[in-house]
Amino acid sequence: MLFNNHLVNIKMKYVRNTIIIILLSLFALATIFPIYFMLISSFGDPVEAGAMSYSLIPTKISLDSYKFFFDYSIYSFRWLTNSLIVATSIMISNVFFASLAGYAFSKIQFKGKTFLFGLLLCAMMIPYQVTQVPLYILIVNVFNMQNTYSALILPGLVTVYNIFLAKQFMTTIPKEIIESAKIEGCNQFQIYIRMILPLSKTVMAVMAILTFMDSWNTFFWPFLVTNTMDMQTIQVGLKNFRFANTTYFAPMMAGATISALPMFILFFSLQRYFLEGVTVGAVKG
Template sequence: MGLFNLHLGNRSLRYTRNTIIVILLLLFALATLFPIYFMIMSSFGDPVEAGAISYSILPTHFSFDSYKFFFDFSEYSYRWILNSLIVSTILMVSNVIFATVAGYAFSKIEFRGRNVLFAVLLAAMMIPYQVTQVPLYILIVNIFQVQNTYGALIMPTLVNVYNIFLAKQFMSTIPKEIIESAKVEGSSQFGIFVRLIMPLSKTVMAVMAILTFMESWNVFFWPFLVTNTMDMQTIQVGLKNFRFANTTYFAPMMAGATISALPMFILFFSLQRYFLEGVTVGAVKG
């Protein structure tokens, strides 16, 4: 009888603990999703009420006038979205290609100074982003002279050190015996990389694609720094045009923010399976 009561007590304790964990996770999820919910609900407000903010959780009325106002407000509204798509897509592709190649070189190819060079790259990750803005700006404006162009928006982040690190760590788990077998069969380094490494690395490539696109799409400061005309602004920079000295077109700004979030949602949910596999790779060793 005592063992039975002890068993029931343990079950009750586990049930209580699991219930508390579920409640905490639900609260965390609600806190994470609430800004997105508030952004979407606010985008259905009246665009004429400049500077007015409705703090009601449930919307009083639905109207798509703010979305129409967003596109009618400036002739460059469509151009802002197009610029962001061009820049983010190019950076996503370039980062996946270059980071995958670099990760393969650092993990599977023996060359002099490999460890030193990789250590330098890791050290570069520790430099705050803000510290590099002034040297990059001087390089883009005074040396390359490509200010207010797609080149200025793309060149500084053609490849991200973190993506190189991610690819290198992932490819280090690929057995060398597979590569040696391919070499015995006469495959070149390029053939091994294209036919063997890339198919095996599709998970980490999907993770790099999602993270790079999200980072490139959301960045504000660098596009704001190197663009000086509205036709070259990205969507994040373009949204600031809805704010003036004495008022803010809040609902149209939220409509633009909702539109700007759609590509990220589409990309994430389309590659969600690969992303979840990528972030958990290496957590369990077989």
């Protein structure tokens, strides 16, 4: 009887594990498929344009679409450069300012700290789209920054989400470390540079990856504030391959593939810190 019950439990466990594996495999395929389709489509013939066959298995491999992407427009390299400048600047500024604010909110006592942090959390609840019109009026009409790097970078210098992320992580850093640094004669900025930053590599890696990906993939805001092709980012520049009567599909996919490479490089270079940052606080003790 006990043997039969044990056998039934083993079979149930096997069936449950099989179902989980199948579901996870389907989810992984659904996630990877757009990347696969983008990649194989980029090797298509650029002359097919809007008549692309959308084949899931490439009939031939050609790099003509990549050549077409760079030859079609003299601004292709400029688009990539603009995206790199904007995304890198926003990433660095967010990591610095958000970690600095996170340290202040988590370890420094000052009047109105709770109210100010609550105000930031309320601001985080406001949808991004709601702020676009007043932000556009402020950047374009008030400060006259349209079609400049300042217009692309300044609105994203620091985000409330990154401040919240840094604050929550730095709260877990023991106060004894900071007190010891104060005894040694360090001021607040020295404590931040010498003690807090080295202990916050994981959360900084998470902020860097997420911020770079968000800035690199942003389409709407660069589309609003740029009016010449030389100031467009790669995501906005790709729309130039679509016309009223046809679309250069394969070259567009080639450009999308090229634009995805920096994100893969950044993620895999910081993967170890990113995975550590995701699991912080998941296990006690």
